[in-house]
Amino acid sequence: MRESGVREFVVEADGGSRGNPGPAGYGAVVRDAATGQALSEAAEYLGVATNNVAEYRGLLAGLRAARALDPGATVHVRMDSKLVVEQMTGRWKIKHPDLKPLAAEAARVLPPERVTYEWIPRERNKHADRLANEAMDAGARGEQWSASASTAELEAPAGGSTAEPEAPAAGPTAGPTARPDALAAAREAADVRAARTEADVRPARTEADVRPARTAAADVQAARAEADVRAARTVATPGWAPADLGAPATLVLLRHGETPLTPQKRFSGSGGTDPSLSAVGREQAEKAAVALARRGTIQAVVSSPLARTRETAAVVAARLGLDVTVDDGLRETDFGAWEGLTFAEVRERHPDDLDAWLASADAAPTGGGESFAETATRIAATRDKLVAAHAGRTVLLVTHVTPIKTFVRLALGAPPESLFRMELSAASLSVVAYYADGNASVRLLNDTSHLR
Structure with missing residues (x-):
């Protein structure tokens, strides 16, 4: 008492x-x-x-x-x-x-x-x-x-609060109520x-x-x-x-397959042309679909609205027997006047803007592009919406380099400059799990084993 x-x-x-x-x-x-x-x-x-x-x-x-x-x-x-x-x-x-x-x-x-x-x-x-x-x-x-x-x-004491705990059973609990x-x-x-x-x-x-x-x-x-x-x-x-x-909301992040611009390492965001997959990119999408079907854990497919992601998502969803939902929050960053250019071409034409962009997440590409800070705000809002909608489920998000790196960066609590320190190949898989207390666990990054 x-x-x-x-x-x-x-x-x-x-x-x-x-x-x-x-x-x-x-x-x-x-x-x-x-x-x-x-x-x-x-x-x-x-x-x-x-x-x-x-x-x-x-x-x-x-x-x-x-x-x-x-x-x-x-x-x-x-x-x-x-x-x-x-x-x-x-x-x-x-x-x-x-x-x-x-x-x-x-x-x-x-x-x-x-x-x-x-x-x-x-x-x-x-x-x-x-x-x-x-x-x-x-x-x-x-x-x-x-x-x-x-x-x-209720007829006899079951052991007071100071009693020694019962030793756990040596094997699985029997009966239909066992976990x-x-x-x-x-x-x-x-x-x-x-x-x-x-x-x-x-x-x-x-x-x-x-x-x-x-x-x-x-x-x-x-x-x-x-x-x-x-x-x-x-x-x-x-x-x-x-x-x-409880079970986390698990976001499986698939970068789209190659487009004609990918091997040339050209800026390809949401503000310029919207290239489709190349023949190599379609083959990569098929291989990713086979690997994801083999795992058998995907319960929903959500795609960026851009053509290359919708094509990749359609290939995977067909293999999984699922529909594709499009979410504008998963689109790639708008690279403004840099769209379609290589890094060297941007360095030659817009050196000051490029230096500012590399130095600060708040700096935007030339010509009204989207800064990494703006992209992070968009991705965080999209993440929160998807995690709430898919609590306890595993969802495939088919998206782009910057959004995937941003998902990972935010999960790790890493600084914006970490975006430049991650490799993310075409048709690669990354995974982040989100728990009920608001914490996250990065489980996979840039897995391309299914493409070999």
């Missing part, structure tokens, strides 16, 4: 989605903090939703159940979702429009000063996880979850990384800023789990991004 006569509850909550977005459900259990006795359960099938939405719905249900038991109680929330815990404590910003109202609603259930949050590894959140899976199973049968299957949990082993391993790895001390993640913060809720046993367990996952997992989340953020 924090205060004499004030009850303290522990809320354990979880949510899941089989598809992300897909059939989703949540589970929550309220325990007596002193005894570990499970006092109340809640679970619900949500229909189609994302993992993060389901996790927030689980949090809401747990907080409401605790309030129903005792409106004056204090509550300690324990979840294996790093995203929800960090956002509800205010350490991470909430950017996704679907999560903002849920977080605001959760903050209103009880006075914020009476609620604390703690991240826990998945194996210490099995009760809520099971309830969420029961709810999803019920939904698959066309039913809603009922508490009858879980009443045994795929590889996905569970990836999420476990991300959760363990998130459980390291704040000094490992945010060196500028002091230990006094960190809620001292983890026990020494939990830290040892997390360290052991991390070692086990590194040795045994079969899939890996690229970079550092937590798996519990």
